[in-house]
Amino acid sequence: MRQARLHKAYVLWLSLIANPLAFAGFLVVVGLVLVATFAPLLANHDPILQDLTMALKPPSAVNWFGTDEFGRDVYSRLVYGARTTLYISVLVTVIVAPIGFAIGATAGYLGGWVDVVLMRITDIFLSFPSLVLALAFSAALGPGIENAVIAIALTVWPPIARLARAETLTFRAADFVVAAELQGAGMGRILFRHIVPLCAPSIIIRLTLNMSSVILTAAGLGFLGLGAQPPMPEWGAMAASGRQYLLDAWWLTTVPGIAILLVSLAFNLLGDGLRDIMDPRNA
Amino acid sequence: MPEQTKPILSVKNMSVQFPSLSGVVSAVRNLSFEVGREKVGIIGESGSGKSTTGRAIMRLQPATARVVADEMRFEDVDLLTASEAEMRAIRGSRISMILQDPKYSLNPVMTVGEQIAETVILHERLGRKAARERTLAMLERVNIRDPQRVFNLYPHEVSGGMGQRIMISMMLISSPSLIIADEPTSALDVTVRQQVLSILDDLISERNIGLIFISHDLNLVKSFCDRVIIMYAGRIVETIDASKLDQATHPYTRGLLEALPSLDHPRDRLEVLKRQASWAEA
Numbered sequence: 001m002r003q004a005r006l007h008k009a010y011v012l013w014l015s016l017i018a019n020p021l022a023f024a025g026f027l028v029v030v031g032l033v034l035v036a037t038f039a040p041l042l043a044n045h046d047p048i049l050q051d052l053t054m055a056l057k058p059p060s061a062v063n064w065f066g067t068d069e070f071g072r073d074v075y076s077r078l079v080y081g082a083r084t085t086l087y088i089s090v091l092v093t094v095i096v097a098p099i100g101f102a103i104g105a106t107a108g109y110l111g112g113w114v115d116v117v118l119m120r121i122t123d124i125f126l127s128f129p130s131l132v133l134a135l136a137f138s139a140a141l142g143p144g145i146e147n148a149v150i151a152i153a154l155t156v157w158p159p160i161a162r163l164a165r166a167e168t169l170t171f172r173a174a175d176f177v178v179a180a181e182l183q184g185a186g187m188g189r190i191l192f193r194h195i196v197p198l199c200a201p202s203i204i205i206r207l208t209l210n211m212s213s214v215i216l217t218a219a220g221l222g223f224l225g226l227g228a229q230p231p232m233p234e235w236g237a238m239a240a241s242g243r244q245y246l247l248d249a250w251w252l253t254t255v256p257g258i259a260i261l262l263v264s265l266a267f268n269l270l271g272d273g274l275r276d277i278m279d280p281r282n283a
Numbered sequence: 284m285p286e287q288t289k290p291i292l293s294v295k296n297m298s299v300q301f302p303s304l305s306g307v308v309s310a311v312r313n314l315s316f317e318v319g320r321e322k323v324g325i326i327g328e329s330g331s332g333k334s335t336t337g338r339a340i341m342r343l344q345p346a347t348a349r350v351v352a353d354e355m356r357f358e359d360v361d362l363l364t365a366s367e368a369e370m371r372a373i374r375g376s377r378i379s380m381i382l383q384d385p386k387y388s389l390n391p392v393m394t395v396g397e398q399i400a401e402t403v404i405l406h407e408r409l410g411r412k413a414a415r416e417r418t419l420a421m422l423e424r425v426n427i428r429d430p431q432r433v434f435n436l437y438p439h440e441v442s443g444g445m446g447q448r449i450m451i452s453m454m455l456i457s458s459p460s461l462i463i464a465d466e467p468t469s470a471l472d473v474t475v476r477q478q479v480l481s482i483l484d485d486l487i488s489e490r491n492i493g494l495i496f497i498s499h500d501l502n503l504v505k506s507f508c509d510r511v512i513i514m515y516a517g518r519i520v521e522t523i524d525a526s527k528l529d530q531a532t533h534p535y536t537r538g539l540l541e542a543l544p545s546l547d548h549p550r551d552r553l554e555v556l557k558r559q560a561s562w563a564e565a
Contacts, residue, residue, distance in 0.1 A: 174387060175384065175387035178343070179390075179450070179453070181343055181374065182341065182343070182374055182375060182379065183453070183454075184375035184402070184406060185405060189405070193393070194390050194393070197393070
């Protein structure tokens with residue numbers, strides 16, 4: 001049994017390597033995790049220590065990516081900012097996956113008025129542009145990183161619920177679900193034992209693809225001052241504060257901008273690759 | 284023995300209605316029958332309400348359907364008033380249903396062993412290990428060689444006949460007293476069919492339980508069942524002992540029999556079934 005699992009993981013690994021773009025995305029994501037984990041070792045300055053005599057210095061051997069308007073080292077802030085980014089995207093995903101699944105699968109399984117009520121609620125959430133909705137929520141909840149996580153989670157679950165519902169509907173009338181009912185299984189058991197394993201691949205893929213939009217939304221909230229609060233290093237907020245000095249100090253916006261671009265691209269590529277790998281129809 | 288004569292299932296005047304925009308459509312009308320410790324075949328053409336009857340007994344009819352009856356009694360349970368929780372306790376442990384095609388009725392992402400074990404874990408609260416023991420014994424009982432290996436296989440890795448035997452063991456593992464088999468062999472080829480049927484036959488006579496065998500294969504029902512119920516357009520047109528099927532009197536049954544090719548009496552041209560509107564009314 002354990003050997004079979006190991007072999008399965010090994011086959012997954014082989015097909016990941018065979019897909020160079022997905023593998024590149026995978027490497028960047030692993031890199032992000034490593035950077036976030038070992039931030040204190042990698043940073044060569046204190047990310048929140050201000051030194052006004054060193055303000056707005058261009059990249060040099062001491063300050064690899066230059067310094068910002070308070071003389072803080074951009075490289076060190078970038079390294080610590082990876083933690084914030086990872087924190088937000090992982091937390092949002094962990095919150096959203098069970099909520100989206102529970103709502104979608106319940107709607108799909110029960111049908112009838114439960115389906116109508118739940119799906120109209122998701123429709124209401126979907127009818128707003130997600131960034132505007134996240135803005136509204138985080139403005140209402142107050143600035144701060146936890147509130148940003150809640151606000152983003154509230155905007156991300158509806159597509160997951162839709163997907164879970166669609167997947168559940170395709171299996172709802174399947175004979176093996178009827179067979180489970182004939183065995184005397186209740187709704188909870190059927191959902192968790194029979195339907196979750198079948199929906200899992202597509203939901204995991206969707207969540208990975210969503211990571212990039214979560215990161216971008218988090219950066220957008222940070223940019224508008226509603227996400228992470230100063231002096232906490234956060235990529236979006238860094239890019240925003242550098243905007244005033246764009247002409248004199250290009251590195252302030254460019255460096256965190258590139259980081260956001262790279263990480264969200266990496267998550268997109270990885271999600272795309274995972275779809276090819278995990279979906280048996282593409283094998 | 285009084286136990287033997289008392290019916291396991293008795294249904295009186297059962298109708299299954301589907302309310303639709305253009306009025307109520309009855310898929311099954313005023314059905315009355317009893318099943319004891321015997322093999323009862325239900326036969327009829329497509330859409331005559333055979334499967335709907337089976338599902339209605341399990342109370343697994345579609346959400347839009349309505350089941351009305353004067354009486355629906357299974358052993359000591361009144362199926363008309365039993366709550367959903369009571370029904371769940373009955374399904375799988377006291378009434379089981381074997382579905383048509385094992386390709387669709389087994390979950391593709393669970394091993395067959397897990398799926399069989401689920402019934403006993405659910406109804407008898409057995410531990411994993413005990414459930415595994417029971418499952419292996421049951422697999423052996425349906426003539427599967429090397430049950431240890433089969434336990435860990437996924438449904439796509441077993442053949443059709445093996446899949447149906449797995450389905451049978453899944454439904455018989457908790458010793459139900461009534462089994463509804465909804466065309467259990469129509470997805471199998473003729474040689475495998477006999478094998479699966481003889482296993483089913485053994486298990487049923489060994490445990491002395493009731494079987495409702497839904498089929499549209501006259502010859503099969505004639506040789507396999509004790510009694511035959513012939514349905515047409517949602518009604519029972521005739522109930523007859525399987526051995527006397529050749530002497531059936533109802534014109535519909537006669538028509539069905541005459542439309543069958545026979546090796547003993549070869550004919551150039553088979554009869555075409557002539558339907559009469561009165562069969563659906565009477």
